[in-house]
Amino acid sequence: MQFFRLPASLLAVILYLLPACTQQGAAPDPKETPQSRMAVSGGGEIAARPFPIDTFYTLLVAEVAGNREHYDVALLNYYRQAAQTRDPGVAARATRIARFLNARRMALRSAQLWAELEPENAEAQLAATAELTLAGELDTALTHAEKALALGGDAPLQSLAATAVNNRTIAEKLLPEFRRMAQQYPDNNEAALAHAMMLRATEQYPQALAIVRQVQEQDPDLLDALLLETHLLVDQGERTEAVQLLEKLVSIYPRESRLRLQYARLLIREDLSLAKEQFAELVKLHPNDGNMILSLALIRYETGDLDAAKPLFERLLVLRQHESAAHFYLGSIAEDKNDASTAITHYRQVQPGNDYVEAISRGTRLLASAGELQHNRDWFTELRRRHPDQSEHFYLMEVQLLSKHEEYQQALKLADRALEKHSDSGRLLYVQALLNEQLGNVTAFERGMRQLLERDPDNATVLNALGYKLSEDEDRLDEALALISKALELRPDDASIIDSMGWIQYRLGNHSEAVKYLQDAMEKMPNHEIAAHLGEVLWVQGNRERAMEIWQQGLQINPQSKIIPAAMKRLQINESLEQHASES
Structure with missing residues (x-):
């Protein structure tokens, strides 16, 4: 300036x-x-x-x-x-x-x-229109826009309309004003297209399309009208016609990026390969446009062309645009190539935003898999220091990561320490109770669950977890049934609670009832643990062929399941599932 x-x-x-x-x-x-x-x-x-x-x-x-x-x-x-x-x-x-x-x-x-x-200066009225539009004061902006039009200015009515179209209530309120201005200035294409945009915002697609095509008769090369027509065709479910029109327009106006971008966006759902070609052309036209580069990089990434995607993400880092997204996907590419060190380096550079938590999850998982527990502790400590308001969440992530790698004792110590700082955290208390149960400390598990129920007596998840655990004790089956019954009343369609009800019925000797519940649970949520329960009840009933089929199904869902082999061992079944599968 x-x-x-x-x-x-x-x-x-x-x-x-x-x-x-x-x-x-x-x-x-x-x-x-x-x-x-x-x-x-x-x-x-x-x-x-x-x-x-x-x-x-x-x-x-x-x-x-x-x-x-x-x-x-x-x-x-x-x-x-x-x-x-x-x-x-x-x-x-x-x-x-x-x-x-x-x-x-x-x-x-x-x-x-x-x-x-x-008041008689058109430039002043236009400046006021623009700033009021940006501020969201659309009624007042329209007043100044109308003054600018009366003074012979070209009011940015389409920009004003674009601000209103995402709010149906505002669009309906302002539509009569846009209609009036379009009628007052019948030769003003800006006013006509703004009116069409408001009609589109209120889902009056045929009327909007009629106006757009009338504008095109006056000015066949007006890109705003051509673009709006393609949007309206999509709105009316005529995607094929929109794609065909854009294909024609792109060939006529090969350097018009707005047309090509709309074409590329539509092709993402129709033809990903062709969409990739269009974004490649857009990148050629705009080699430093981070949005275009990121779009092409993501398409190449999603189609598995990682070698072609990688330099595009690296280009974003050079341009210092979309850096977090670039680091996240470069980390993912490195992880796919088993380069854990490079992947972790990229994941650690992702900043708060859409991919932040996922980057932390992936990076810490890689460190844990490599046995780098101290590096993980340092990372989570840094995160809690950097984001004190998210401290509880990062404690939970670290505890769950340790649990996943069967570091239960360390996980419990960390949960204990976290609860010293977040004593009101129900999530931490729940995780602590589960860890105590995992380590065989049933008394501490029950104490934690009872504390949670004191805070929230109608917590179906806690009722179910405690009831299921108590079902292991022959002397507490009635107490377990009461807890699970209450949980089922609260969430009658929850497959995990239905599974618990089937299991407690089995423990009470009600085998037919147990099978009904367990089959219902398996249909709602095919799961290796439910399969273990259903198979055991069927076996005890004498329906051994069906039991073997259910267990086989469960192992297909989770080949690493320890619950199904444990059930078979408890029932002293020597027949192998592999043999049964081959005979079937």
């Missing part, structure tokens, strides 16, 4: 005040100041009026700051003087600087002041 040319009003003040400044520094009396007029670049004229000496120096400092690229100082001075002097030239200057610096609050207030001071 250049600051070399002073606004005409300020230049007039400088010309007026400079002689006075050579005197004894006293500010001239405004009453004694003659009115003058001076030419403004562009052919117009503007009335110059004097400013107090303090204002003059403040604006002069602003211009000097601008020339030295201290734009924040320039903006602050102009912004304050615009409000103080209410001079339209100063307000305009403040607006332009604020918009250049993307200082939205100052830009909004300056633009509104400028539009108020110069």
Whole structure:
């Protein structure tokens, strides 16, 4: 942004005040100041009026700051003087600087002041329209847009409409205003397309499409109309027609990125290979556009072309765009190639966002698999220090990771330590209880579950877990049945609770009832543990062929299951499942 040319009003003040400044520094009396007029670049004229000496120096400092690229100082001075002097030239200057610096609050207030001071200035009305649109004040923005149109300006009505289309209530409220403006300016394609956009937002697709095609008759090469037509075709379920139209348009306008991007996006669902070609063309057209590069990289990644995806993700790191996504997928590619060290390095550089937790999960899992437990502890300690509000979550992740690798004693110690800091955490208390159960400390397990039920008597998960554990004790079967029954009342379609009910019925000797529950649970959620239970009950009933089939099914679901072999051993079954499978 250049600051070399002073606004005409300020230049007039400088010309007026400079002689006075050579005197004894006293500010001239405004009453004694003659009115003058001076030419403004562009052919117009503007009335110059004097400013107090303090204002003059403040604006002069602003211009000097601008020339030295201290734009924040320039903006602050102009912004304050615009409000103080209410001079339209100063307000305009403040607006332009604020918009250049993307200082939205100052830009909004300056633009509104400028539009108020110069109601017949189309540029002022357009500036106010744009800033009010960005601020979401759409009603007021429309008022200024209409003033700009009346003054012969080209109001950004499509941008205004685009802000409203994602909110059905707002779209319905503003639709009559857009319709009225489209009728008032029948030759204005901007107004017509904005009206069509609002009709689309309220799902009046045929009416919107009719307007778009009418605009195309007036201007066949208007890309906004062509793009909107493709969106409307998709809205009406005519995806094939939209794809065919875009294919034709891309061939006519090969360098129009908006058309090609819409075409590529539609092809993602229709033809991934062709979509990849289109994104490759887009990257050629925009070699430094991170969005295009990321889209092409993701398609290549999803189609398994990792070698082609990798340099694209690396390119994003060079451009410093979408760096977290690039690190995440480069980590995933390295992991796929069994390069754990490189994968961990990338995962550790993923920043908070969509892939953050997954990157941590993958990275710490790789470290645990390599036996690097101390590195994991250091990583989780760093995470808890960096994100104290997420401390409980990271404790849980670390505990669960240790449990997965059967480091139960260390996991329990960590859960104990975590509960010292998060004593109100029901999740940590639940995990601690499960670890105690895993380590054979049934008393501590039950104590933890009872504490949870004191806090939340209707917690079906806890009721089920405690009831299932108590079902192992012959003397507490009735107590177990009561707990599981209450859990089932609370969640009658939960397969894990239905499984528990089937198991307690079996423990009570009600085999037929047990089979009904267990078959229902297996249908709802095929699972190796449910298969172990159902197979055992069927075996005891004498339906051994079916029992073997169910166990085989369970092992297909989880070949590493320890529960099914344990059930067979308990029943002293010597027949191998492999032999049974081959005979079947």
